[in-house]
Amino acid sequence: MGTRQQHVPMPEVTLSGFDTGLSEEEQGIQQVVHRFARDVMRPLGRELDRLPAEEAYLPGSPFWQFHTELQKLGLGAEAMGELPPVQAARLEAILIEEMAWGDAGLAVSFGAGGMPLMMARASGNQELIDLCEGKLGCWCGTQPDKGSDVLMLYPEQRYPGSKGNKGNLVAVFENDEIVINGQTSAWVSNGAVAQVALVDAVADYGDGFYDEQGNTFGCNVIVPLDLKGISRGKPLEKLGKRPLPQGEIYFDNVRVPRRFAIATRDDHEIKHAQAWAYAGTAMSLIATGLARAAFELALAYAHERKQGGAMLATHQLTQYRLGGIGMKVEAIRAMARHVSHFTKCSPRPHPYFTAAGKAFCCSELMTVARESLQLFGGVGLTREFPIEKLLRDAQAMQIEDGENNILQTHYGYLLSTLYQQDGWGRA
Incomplete structure (x- = not known):
């Protein structure tokens, strides 16, 4: 009498594939965010993808519907900031992957939207935290003439004899104020609609924009985007990531209190x-x-x-x-x-x-x-x-x-x- 051959069983897989060791809490978060990505983000992302940019981000549009529904999940900088680093890294990976599975453009809007609040919380400045809380943010990190070279950190990487790229978005520190002039690039995520910005700009603290080695001084400043002197370009029409509103922001003698700076000469780099x-x-x-x-x-x-x-x-x-x-x-x-x-x-x-x-x-x-x-x-x-x-x-x-x-x-x-x-x- 023969015996039935036992076949190798199929492996267990999770939503994200050949994952193992996810805790009950992590699996629960993954399932909640996955449902949100499937039921909210995908339909809204496809709808936004087909709309002209000038219509896609108007009040009441699917873009704002996404952010309204997202707030109900209670995800954001404050939730992650209270976790130990290892756990935060694991949950961040699960959260962002599931959101990007739903729609990559809306996932970027979520991430960029929390940048000012995240940096305000890291600074410990309660005034700035209150300024950013509950508002959609953006990160002004690139300019028309300063793109990927923003990330060039060391003078040895520049051509011999050249200085750091000053760009055209500059901040001048005057007593208790910072005066900002110039513009961002058109690729600022949420730039067309954001309410508050993390502005990363070259700075003059009274002795010019450069040190003796030709490196630029810089600053990071939290800037409410309803101040006098701030205007916007039209939302960008583009090939991909169309659910993500991108556009330039113009600064014309915009004055903010010096205490809004979260990084200055000594710690900007x-x-x-x-x-x-x-x-x-x-x-x-x-x-x-x-x-x-x-x-x-x-x-x-x-x-x-x-x-x-x-x-x-x-x-x-x-x-x-x-x-x-x-x-x-x-x-x-x-x-x-x-x-x-x-x-x-x-x-x-x-x-x-x-x-x-x-x-x-x-x-x-x-x-x-x-x-x-x-x-x-x-x-x-x-x-x-x-x-x-x-x-x-x-x-x-x-x-x-x-x-x-x-x-x-x-x-x-x-x-x-x-x-x-x-x-x-x-x-």
């Missing part, structure tokens, strides 16, 4: 680096959610579409291709979570390592989105399926918060410097 490390981490996690969304659409379509008399998913070539993009999704997630953990838990996090995470995750994301669309064939190019939107969103991620090649160069500089100065990597 450190806090500037911290802000960029946070942004790069968020972008890595957003890439994870967006890659997973594209992969899952392709996986579902492969089980719906017949070719050659059988479902696409039964063909070995399709399985090979699904395996390839599935591996990349897991690699993106692993890198993003590693970056998140390092940034939250290291005694000395560094934005150039975070830059490596952003560049890697977003580059691999592009491959996932492109290959996922390819599995749809011709219908993938139509608006009948949302995969073409995800490809456009993925393309925006290659440049947003630092162009990938520039960021990879910064990481290479960091590795070389660690080798030369600290002997890291030597046998």
Whole structure:
């Protein structure tokens, strides 16, 4: 009498794939945010994607509906700020991935919207916390003539004899006031509609904008965006991330109290680096959610579409291709979570390592989105399926918060410097 052969059971998988060790609390948060992403973010994101920019962010639009519903979840800087670093890194990774799975543009709006409050809380200034609480924020970190080079931290990276890029957004410290002039780039997330801003600008403290080595002085200032002298450009019409309102902000002799500065001459470089490390981490996690969304659409379509008399998913070539993009999704997630953990838990996090995470995750994301669309064939190019939107969103991620090649160069500089100065990597 023969015995029945026992087959290897299928592995347990979570919403996010081959995850393990998630606590009950983490699984609960993941499920809540996933439902919000599925039921609120995806429908609103698709609706916003098809609206002209001049209509998409008007009062009562789906954009504001998203933020109204989001507030009910109780997620934000204050919730994360009370957690130990390791737990905060894990929950941040779960939260941002699920939101980006719903809509990457709206996920960026959420992250950028909390930047002023996050930095105000870090400063411990209750007046600034109250100023930012309950308001949609933005981060004024780039300018028309100062983009990816904003993240160039060391004078050795500049061409010999050149000075740091001053840009055209400048702050002059006058007694108890700061006078701000110039404009941001058109790529400020939430810039077209934000109520409060974290302004990162070159600063003159009374002896010019440069030190003896040609480095610029800087400052970070919390600025309410209803002050006299502030105006906006039109929301940007763009290829991808269309649910995210981006646009320039103009400053014409805008005066704010000096006490609104949360970083000045002595600590600006450190806090500037911290802000960029946070942004790069968020972008890595957003890439994870967006890659997973594209992969899952392709996986579902492969089980719906017949070719050659059988479902696409039964063909070995399709399985090979699904395996390839599935591996990349897991690699993106692993890198993003590693970056998140390092940034939250290291005694000395560094934005150039975070830059490596952003560049890697977003580059691999592009491959996932492109290959996922390819599995749809011709219908993938139509608006009948949302995969073409995800490809456009993925393309925006290659440049947003630092162009990938520039960021990879910064990481290479960091590795070389660690080798030369600290002997890291030597046998």
